[in-house]
Structure formats: structure tokens, C-alpha cells
Amino acid sequence: MPPVFAPPSDVALPLHVIDQDKCKDWLQRQPDHVADWAQTNGFTGACGQMLLVPGPSGKPEMALAGYGTPAQRARRRFVLAGAAEKLPKGVYRIASGLDPQALDIECLGWLLSSYRFGRYHHQAEMNAALIAPEGVDSAGIESLAAAECLTRDLINTPSSDMGPDELQAAAETLAQQFGATISVTTDAALLEQNLPMIHAVGRASERRPRLIDMSWGTSGPKLTLVGKGVCFDTGGLNLKPGASMGLMKKDMGGAATVLGLARMIMAAGLPLQLRLLIPAVENSVSATAFRPGDVLTSRKGLTVEINNTDAEGRLVLADALALAAEGKPDLLISMATLTGAARVAVGPDLAPFFTDNDSDAAALASAANGSADPVWRLPFHTPYEARIEPGIADLDNAPAGGFAGSITAALFLRRFAGASRYIHFDIYGWNPTAAPAQPKGGAGQGARALFAALTKMLSL
Incomplete structure (x- = not known):
């Protein structure tokens, strides 16, 4: 099956994409439990980092994805995919952090991350599904x-x-x-x-x-x-x-x-x-x-x-x-x-x-x-x-x-x-x-x- 976006869902987990240079400022604007959890787990916004943040009930409240620095992003393609591949099973929506000019490419990278060549040997499916963000050409990306x-x-x-x-x-x-x-x-x-x-x-x-x-x-x-x-x-x-x-x-x-x-x-x-x-x-x-x-x-x-x-x-x-x-x-x-x-x-x-x-x-x-x-x-x-x-x-x-x-x-x-x-x-x-x-x-x-x-x- 070709990779596709997940259908809209009210229970999708918000995903915040964090630029490493802006990580401290972003965390300072968050509730204490979010900032403390990120600090305790060493989240800095580095490329490929992923962190689930629990809410008061203990269930995940949001996910954070490291987006690195501009210099780091220049050295790779599909930066968000590095974090997406590590996310646990679930449906996610991008809540903040991506420039509109990067949105299409990062969404494409997410879909391409789900590719598996399983003709001769079973390959475990990718856990994380993404809802198409507003404003992207979802059919074109698919x-x-x-x-x-x-x-x-x-x-x-x-x-x-x-x-x-x-x-x-x-x-x-x-x-x-x-x-x-x-x-x-x-x-x-x-x-x-x-x-x-x-x-x-x-x-x-x-x-x-x-x-x-x-x-x-x-x-x-x-x-x-x-x-x-x-x-x-x-x-x-x-x-x-x-x-x-x-x-x-x-x-x-x-x-x-x-x-x-x-x-x-x-x-x-x-x-x-x-x-x-x-x-x-x-x-x-x-x-x-x-x-x-x-x-x-x-x-x-x-x-x-x-x-x-x-x-x-x-x-x-x-x-x-x-x-x-x-x-x-x-x-x-x-x-x-x-x-x-x-x-x-x-x-x-x-x-x-x-x-x-x-x-x-x-x-x-x-x-x-x-x-x-x-x-x-x-x-x-x-x-x-x-x-x-x-x-x-x-x-x-x-x-x-x-x-x-x-x-x-x-x-x-x-x-x-x-x-x-x-x-x-x-x-x-x-x-x-x-x-x-x-x-x-x-x-x-x-x-x-x-x-x-x-x-x-x-x-x-």
C-alpha cells in the first residue's frame, strides 16, 4: 500500500517541532511540568531527538521533535523523519515549529519513512501516523x-x-x-x-x-x-x-x-x-x-x-x-x-x-x-x-x-x-x-x- 496521511482525529497527539537554537526560549513559555520533563530527559532540540511529555494523568500530552540548527539541517534531508521514526504507535498532528516552506517536504519525508520492502521478509510497520496539516497539498504529497x-x-x-x-x-x-x-x-x-x-x-x-x-x-x-x-x-x-x-x-x-x-x-x-x-x-x-x-x-x-x-x-x-x-x-x-x-x-x-x-x-x-x-x-x-x-x-x-x-x-x-x-x-x-x-x-x-x-x- 502506498503511504497516506491519517484521517483527521480528535485524539491525535500534538507534535511540536523544536529548533535547537530556540529550544530554551520555547521551554520557558511552557508550563513547569513540560519544561522540567524536557530538562530531566535532556531534550535540547537536537536533530532526531524525540520526547513524549506526560500530562497530569500520566498519559502523553504532547510530543517534541528535535529539528536541530540551520547548519545541521543543511547537512541532511527530511529532518523531521529522524524523530518521526522513533515515535511510539499513534496518530500525530504538527502543532507548531515548522516554517510553511518546509512543511510539504517534511510531510513527504514522514510518508517516505513508512516505506518497507516486504516482498520476501516481513518488515515491521512504522508506528507513527501523521494527519495532513492545514494548507498542504495532501493528495499531491501522497x-x-x-x-x-x-x-x-x-x-x-x-x-x-x-x-x-x-x-x-x-x-x-x-x-x-x-x-x-x-x-x-x-x-x-x-x-x-x-x-x-x-x-x-x-x-x-x-x-x-x-x-x-x-x-x-x-x-x-x-x-x-x-x-x-x-x-x-x-x-x-x-x-x-x-x-x-x-x-x-x-x-x-x-x-x-x-x-x-x-x-x-x-x-x-x-x-x-x-x-x-x-x-x-x-x-x-x-x-x-x-x-x-x-x-x-x-x-x-x-x-x-x-x-x-x-x-x-x-x-x-x-x-x-x-x-x-x-x-x-x-x-x-x-x-x-x-x-x-x-x-x-x-x-x-x-x-x-x-x-x-x-x-x-x-x-x-x-x-x-x-x-x-x-x-x-x-x-x-x-x-x-x-x-x-x-x-x-x-x-x-x-x-x-x-x-x-x-x-x-x-x-x-x-x-x-x-x-x-x-x-x-x-x-x-x-x-x-x-x-x-x-x-x-x-x-x-x-x-x-x-x-x-x-x-x-x-x-x-
Whole structure:
């Protein structure tokens, strides 16, 4: 079940969110039994602190949540969630202490704290439920939480239960929920429909390659999302070492994230024409696997020398982007767990993106600040184009040298986006360590920032 707010209740316990710098002043304004209890229990308003305050009858009268200092809050997201996760079972309402500008994000963090991946093992539910405060868009916040939970579930599911078939089923379920149309091109039909690189990457697997194509909306600007759906990546004949294969169930994180973003868009009823393209494959090893040294011809007609079969994501995205560009969208966005170089550059928490449009970059940066969804712009550095031109073919899928790997991958993809207004995200899709509202495991990145920026970017 997606996380939701609790229904209004007369017995909800008031929750006061206390800034650490203002804690003493706040306590001085309270009855003696409240101030004494807080002092006795060492409550200072530090980040993540939680305290139940008993009334004269001994039953809880209120709850206090530490909100830390501005400097401490700058170092984390979803600050209130740190305290909310410690609250005992019950229903709570925020009584004071939160700036209106922070209210939506902290409420979202509370809902996201309730996420549990319980498909294979029972997970204890979160104890504390929150009543939506007055003035917040409760339905909108619940929709954001549901989209993030969808993305997390898809990424967290192991590849044994999340191959191309299951990814297709997830897209079909979403399409049915919101009245979208969907078509799927599978296996040999990929060659017939001129999607040869999607076929080449996935042909070695018994789980057949496919392109999932979903459409929703009949009027307004055209938005096309392309998500990398490599459901497991062995590295192909350039076989990954075991340690590098450990997280490859998340190599379809781009597809999971665009499905979450599509859910946000459709749930909000944005006035646009949405198209979602997911090349869904498994990069396996067999006698039919594509090989280092092969030259593949793409949908666009550009030839690609294969210098590393482990650089397969950009190949399946290339055909999907070429198809997307033929539809002349007003905005084309790709999302992929594409390069380790991006992680070296910005770490796991930031979602780097590439665009040639300064206005779109500014809109994304502004939206990210208000969405608790940090992004960072990296350059489409055109002088590096020569690095992806091997000579034997038009393009090289894995330039030698190792420098600027995320940039050269983005430049490779830009060749297939054509004249489209194009944004590419090179995400990680995974929380390596747990934090409030961000459990270890699958994570959407960039989707909330994009959703918040679309109104400006597409003049909706």
C-alpha cells in the first residue's frame, strides 16, 4: 500500500517541532511540568531527538521533535523523519515549529519513512501516523510518495523477479491505472521495426529484449521520457567481476525512475502529451552475445564500434532516443544508471544531468531545492566529441583513457537525440547507507525535481 496521511482525529497527539537554537526560549513559555520533563530527559532540540511529555494523568500530552540548527539541517534531508521514526504507535498532528516552506517536504519525508520492502521478509510497520496539516497539498504529497515507493520497489526487486517481462508488466499496470495506451515490440520484431541495438544487447538472454512504448494525454506540449531498462548486466563478454555484479539488479533504475515520474505526471493530470520509452533487456553471456570489436548499425544509421560490451546501456538508449526524436517532442529526457564516472564525480546522493539549455538547467536547479531532490549540472563538453569517434565506425561505445566517462557517454547519447531539446540524467538509483526517509536500497533520483520544473520548462 502506498503511504497516506491519517484521517483527521480528535485524539491525535500534538507534535511540536523544536529548533535547537530556540529550544530554551520555547521551554520557558511552557508550563513547569513540560519544561522540567524536557530538562530531566535532556531534550535540547537536537536533530532526531524525540520526547513524549506526560500530562497530569500520566498519559502523553504532547510530543517534541528535535529539528536541530540551520547548519545541521543543511547537512541532511527530511529532518523531521529522524524523530518521526522513533515515535511510539499513534496518530500525530504538527502543532507548531515548522516554517510553511518546509512543511510539504517534511510531510513527504514522514510518508517516505513508512516505506518497507516486504516482498520476501516481513518488515515491521512504522508506528507513527501523521494527519495532513492545514494548507498542504495532501493528495499531491501522497502522489509523490507513491511514485517514489513504486520506483524503490522496482529497483529493490531482484533480477530473478524483475526481468524484461516483469518490467513490462509493471508498465502495463501503471498504464491501466491511469488510462494510458501501451505497445511492446519484442525479440525479432525489434529488427523488423529497426531497433537493432536493443536487439543486439538483449539477444543472448532467454528473457527476450523488448521496447515498451506508453502514451498518455492528447493535447498540450509533447514530453518524451526514455529510461534504461537493463534488468541485469553481467557485462556481457567483457564480464564484470563478482563484486561489480552485486548491485546490477538496479541497472534498470532509469526505467524505474521514469515510471515513477510518469506516475506523478498522470496523477496530477498535467496538460501535456506524455510518451514513455523503455528498452528492457538483460545483458547476458551466450554464444549469441554481441562481441568486443563488433560494429553495430543503429536505428539512426550511425555505426557503433563495440569496445566494451559492458557499456551496453548507451546502446539500448540510443535506439530509443532516435525513435523518440522522430516524434519531435518539445522536451526529451533520458534517465539511466549509466556510468561509474558519474559516481566518482558527484557521489551517490546527487543526480547529475546534462543539457544545452540554460533555462532548463536553472529551472531544474531551482525545483530541486524545493523538492529535497538534489541535482547537479555537468557539461555537454563538445570538444570531447573526438573521444567517441574511433575511426572504424561513426562512434565508439567505450572510449579508451577513462577520463570524463560520464560526459563522453552523454555526448554519445546526444548524437541520437537529434535536434530535440534534450536533458540526460546519469543517476545512481541506490542509497548505499540508510538515512531518515531514505532506507538503504533503491531510490528515485531527479524525478521530483523534474516534476516540479515541468510547469516552467513546458509553460504549462
